[in-house]
Amino acid sequence: MTTTTPSSSSLSIAHLVIPGQVIATSSSNNNKSDRFLRGHGTYVESSSNKGNEERLISSVCGIIHRVNKLITVIPYNESIYKGNVGDLVIGRISSVSSSRWTVIISNSSCMKDAQLPLSGVHLPGGVQRLRTKQDSLNMSTFLNIGDLICSEVHKVQQNDGGSLSLHTRSHKYTKLENGILVKVPSCLIARRKSHILSMINNKIDVLWGVNGNIWLQRANTTSSASASASDTIADLQEKMRLEHSTTPISLEIRCILARLRNSIECLRIVHTMCTPENTESVYCKSLQLETTMHTTQIANMLLPENIILLTNEFRS
Amino acid sequence: MGSSIRRTDLLALSNLRNDGRKPDEIRRMRVQLGPVSNIGTDNSSETAGGSALVEMGLTCAMATVRGPIACIRRSDELPTQAIVDVIIKSVPFASSGGDRRITNPNSDRRFIEMSHLIKRSLEATLLLQLFPKSRIQVTIVILADDGGRLCCAINAASAALIDSGLPIKDILCACSAGINISSDTTLIDLNRQEESSSHGSKSGAVHLPCAMLPQRGTLVLSQCEARISNFQTLDRVLEAAMAGCRVVFDIIQAAVRERASALMQLRNGQGTVIDSFAVA
Amino acid sequence: MSISTSESKFIIEGCRDGCRVDGRSRKDFRLYSSVVGDFALSCGSARIFLATKETHVLVSIKAELVVPASSSPSEGTVEVHVDYMQGNNNRDDDLESTLSNLLVPHLVDKKKLCIAPDYFVWKLNIDVFVITSGGGSLIDACSHGIHTALQKTLLPSITVVPANEGGGGNKPTVQVDSDIKAAECIPGVENVPIIVTVSLLKHKKIPVMIVDATSEEEACAFSKVHVVLDRDESSSSSSSSKKDREPMICALHKAGGGALPFVLLQDVTSFVLEASSSSRVVVSDSLHHLLQDNFSIQQ
Numbered sequence: 001m002t003t004t005t006p007s008s009s010s011l012s013i014a015h016l017v018i019p020g021q022v023i024a025t026s027s028s029n030n031n032k033s034d035r036f037l038r039g040h041g042t043y044v045e046s047s048s049n050k051g052n053e054e055r056l057i058s059s060v061c062g063i064i065h066r067v068n069k070l071i072t073v074i075p076y077n078e079s080i081y082k083g084n085v086g087d088l089v090i091g092r093i094s095s096v097s098s099s100r101w102t103v104i105i106s107n108s109s110c111m112k113d114a115q116l117p118l119s120g121v122h123l124p125g126g127v128q129r130l131r132t133k134q135d136s137l138n139m140s141t142f143l144n145i146g147d148l149i150c151s152e153v154h155k156v157q158q159n160d161g162g163s164l165s166l167h168t169r170s171h172k173y174t175k176l177e178n179g180i181l182v183k184v185p186s187c188l189i190a191r192r193k194s195h196i197l198s199m200i201n202n203k204i205d206v207l208w209g210v211n212g213n214i215w216l217q218r219a220n221t222t223s224s225a226s227a228s229a230s231d232t233i234a235d236l237q238e239k240m241r242l243e244h245s246t247t248p249i250s251l252e253i254r255c256i257l258a259r260l261r262n263s264i265e266c267l268r269i270v271h272t273m274c275t276p277e278n279t280e281s282v283y284c285k286s287l288q289l290e291t292t293m294h295t296t297q298i299a300n301m302l303l304p305e306n307i308i309l310l311t312n313e314f315r316s
Numbered sequence: 317m318g319s320s321i322r323r324t325d326l327l328a329l330s331n332l333r334n335d336g337r338k339p340d341e342i343r344r345m346r347v348q349l350g351p352v353s354n355i356g357t358d359n360s361s362e363t364a365g366g367s368a369l370v371e372m373g374l375t376c377a378m379a380t381v382r383g384p385i386a387c388i389r390r391s392d393e394l395p396t397q398a399i400v401d402v403i404i405k406s407v408p409f410a411s412s413g414g415d416r417r418i419t420n421p422n423s424d425r426r427f428i429e430m431s432h433l434i435k436r437s438l439e440a441t442l443l444l445q446l447f448p449k450s451r452i453q454v455t456i457v458i459l460a461d462d463g464g465r466l467c468c469a470i471n472a473a474s475a476a477l478i479d480s481g482l483p484i485k486d487i488l489c490a491c492s493a494g495i496n497i498s499s500d501t502t503l504i505d506l507n508r509q510e511e512s513s514s515h516g517s518k519s520g521a522v523h524l525p526c527a528m529l530p531q532r533g534t535l536v537l538s539q540c541e542a543r544i545s546n547f548q549t550l551d552r553v554l555e556a557a558m559a560g561c562r563v564v565f566d567i568i569q570a571a572v573r574e575r576a577s578a579l580m581q582l583r584n585g586q587g588t589v590i591d592s593f594a595v596a
Numbered sequence: 597m598s599i600s601t602s603e604s605k606f607i608i609e610g611c612r613d614g615c616r617v618d619g620r621s622r623k624d625f626r627l628y629s630s631v632v633g634d635f636a637l638s639c640g641s642a643r644i645f646l647a648t649k650e651t652h653v654l655v656s657i658k659a660e661l662v663v664p665a666s667s668s669p670s671e672g673t674v675e676v677h678v679d680y681m682q683g684n685n686n687r688d689d690d691l692e693s694t695l696s697n698l699l700v701p702h703l704v705d706k707k708k709l710c711i712a713p714d715y716f717v718w719k720l721n722i723d724v725f726v727i728t729s730g731g732g733s734l735i736d737a738c739s740h741g742i743h744t745a746l747q748k749t750l751l752p753s754i755t756v757v758p759a760n761e762g763g764g765g766n767k768p769t770v771q772v773d774s775d776i777k778a779a780e781c782i783p784g785v786e787n788v789p790i791i792v793t794v795s796l797l798k799h800k801k802i803p804v805m806i807v808d809a810t811s812e813e814e815a816c817a818f819s820k821v822h823v824v825l826d827r828d829e830s831s832s833s834s835s836s837s838k839k840d841r842e843p844m845i846c847a848l849h850k851a852g853g854g855a856l857p858f859v860l861l862q863d864v865t866s867f868v869l870e871a872s873s874s875s876r877v878v879v880s881d882s883l884h885h886l887l888q889d890n891f892s893i894q895q
Contacts, residue, residue, distance in 0.1 A: 020486030020531035059483035075481035076576035108354040110365030146598035161450035177602035258619035298619025353649035356730040409656040
């Protein structure tokens with residue numbers, strides 16, 4: 001087997017291939033152990049002229065990634081989000097049908113809408129029971145069209161063009177209220193251990209959806225006064241959610257949210273990874289600039305000259 | 317005007333075409349990937365996973381790709397592969413003359429024919445079997461038309477497909493070729509004037525748009541409506557068109573590589589800030 | 597687009613508090629960039645977009661010589677045509693008719709488009725092509741695009757050969773100078789007005805006014821008022837001694853569903869006049885140029 005790349009996982013520009021480029025060839029006479037494995041972004045074709053030769057050809061433009069014999073090409077422009085089971089995704093309900101909700105997941109319309117079945121949500125009250133006819137009639141009171149939800153990918157349906165089915169069966173996953181949605185290309189979100197983080201001195205909760213949607217909200221204050229001993233965890237959570245969605249947001253928190261949103265926008269405009277660390281660094285820099293120069297108001301962060309000031313530390 | 321030589325005569329003498337190109341030279345071609353934002357509001361039909369703007373001389377086409385998305389009707393779904401929808405239209409200011417007819421892409425015969433040709437070419441290029449029961453929608457707008465709009469549209473669609481990251485067999489490239497009857501030489505990438513002169517005459521002038529997958533060396537589209545005197549002529553024109561496609565391939569390839577490496581470097585924290593504005 | 601009730605509540609409260617989702621106050625505009633001269637086949641063209649390209653519009657201007665209408669033999673004509681990249685389904689406002697009604701009467705002095713009365717006048721075809729409108733404030737962006745494109749439009753210089761001279765018979769003929777250096781700007785084009793749209797949100801029955809709304813904010817608005825402003829940039833640039841005069845309102849159009857109390861309209865106009873001074877568009881020949889020129893910003 002001959003490949004044009006050294007077996008390394010480093011993403012260097014030297015390993016850039018374009019669609020149609022032959023990555024590797026192998027003759028099918030050879031023993032099985034010498035063959036490559038076809039990964040995403042490639043396809044196999046048996047060569048016409050030599051009969052028994054197989055060629056692995058790239059089908060997207062991107063970087064070759066090789067793990068032992070598995071060869072994949074990672075596209076350079078991953079605005080297409082391909083779901084993985086377990087991903088935290090943020091989406092908007094687009095329709096309610098008899099036993100499931102349809103959720104818009106992709107923010108560049110290059111993916112089918114995901115399904116959230118009624119069996120994939122916790123019913124109010126948190127009790128485990130069968131879904132009744134009554135529940136399916138009341139579906140729009142749980143989640144209505146236009147609502148934003150945070151959920152987890154449950155299944156990827158390959159026989160349906162890779163559409164996703166979701167679930168929200170955990171206390172982490174809820175309807176999102178009283179906050180700001182920011183959209184970035186999904187390739188700017190790195191997968192990490194936890195996608196729900198507290199930022200800015202624990203004042204703000206940030207949900208980093210792997211599909212490129214980021215949700216910013218005021219941190220949940222656990223000092224809920226009305227917590228009585230008899231409450232179950234589910235009740236407590238329901239109460240906290242209600243309290244969060246009904247308490248108005250103070251101007252101070254609102255300014256922090258806006259500044260954080262603009263920090264992420266800055267990173268997106270210059271196509272830099274939107275990690276929590278980068279975001280916080282832009283956030284702090286903008287505060288610094290405001291105190292020293294008295295010029296960068298929150299809205300002005302998005303002026304080109306200020307974007308350059310705020311993000312040039314990420315450029316080597 | 318006495319002894320002064322007219323420009324057209326001078327060009328003919330030096331075996332150049334009316335815009336000063338050599339017979340085997342394509343027009344200045346520029347490929348811009350990602351001119352349209354790929355982030356949009358939910359439920360909007362405007363956002364595109366990939367987009368491209370291709371200029372061939374003064375002809376200019378923009379293409380956007382959405383997909384794989386759900387089919388509009390369930391009856392359109394195919395159980396084994398995705399379907400391709402091609403919408404092609406033109407803006408009223410596209411033509412170089414005063415022709416301001418507003419063409420409806422759904423009823424204009426030329427646009428329907430073009431969209432069918434492009435659809436067939438794209439179906440031959442895309443790996444459709446990876447997305448069963450889905451739809452891939454390609455929208456192409458001719459922004460300026462100075463001849464060769466079919467080829468320019470195909471090149472734009474092809475570049476937009478690469479930008480969207482959808483799996484394709486090869487980079488689809490298109491170029492037209494024809495014959496200058498007076499000097500019996502083959503020309504490639506005909507402009508509007510050369511195209512119209514080949515339509516008018518009866519003496520077998522040829523205009524042949526052609527699209528191919530250059531790395532595989534396969535032809536996916538070639539269309540010739542003129543009467544050709546012999547097979548040798550057809551071979552010659554086809555040969556010239558395929559040579560043109562390879563030149564187009566080099567240009568698209570260079571643009572794609574440039575953008576891919578620029579975006580990749582930005583994501584890795586390299587490159588300058590100025591680059592990031594120009595690219596992202 | 598549909599947004600949840602919680603989001604709309606968040607947005608409206610933010611507007612009331614003067615800190616919108618992107619940190620702007622009620623009177624702040626976003627920065628629009630514009631690239632001119634993309635289309636060689638047009639007399640003038642401009643592309644206008646937000647930094648993130650969520651709203652992105654092309655404007656092309658083409659002039660042609662036509663025979664004037666018999667009712668107004670010495671006036672040229674101006675027409676606006678709007679087209680969309682992806683159909684124009686589910687759009688409640690008819691952009692083409694709004695732009696035609698509000699802008700066309702104030703764009704250029706039609707008498708100055710006359711070349712030979714009864715025989716030749718200029719007809720300006722203004723084509724607006726909407727690529728994306730996801731950032732909201734589409735009509736404002738279109739008016740900025742038309743504004744920029746008209747400034748850069750060049751008409752070929754034309755000499756009229758009077759009747760019965762030069763073999764023209766009993767009709768005057770024209771000679772078109774094809775030299776680009778001889779081409780001229782459209783006369784009186786410095787005063788092309790722009791549209792500022794005020795979106796009205798309702799917080800506990802109290803109206804809140806904002807300019808340059810995002811599409812999310814537009815989704816929360818119960819009504820919109822388009823105000824056409826002549827900001828008279830010529831006076832500030834040509835003669836610095838002359839004091840900038842107040843912008844003038846050329847036209848006003850209430851769009852959208854809800855009904856407005858009469859007194860509110862006055863508030864809207866004074867709000868627009870206060871806010872409009874901060875609206876700005878960066879004009880450049882190309883984006884690279886813009887970056888090299890160190891962001892020279894046109895106020």
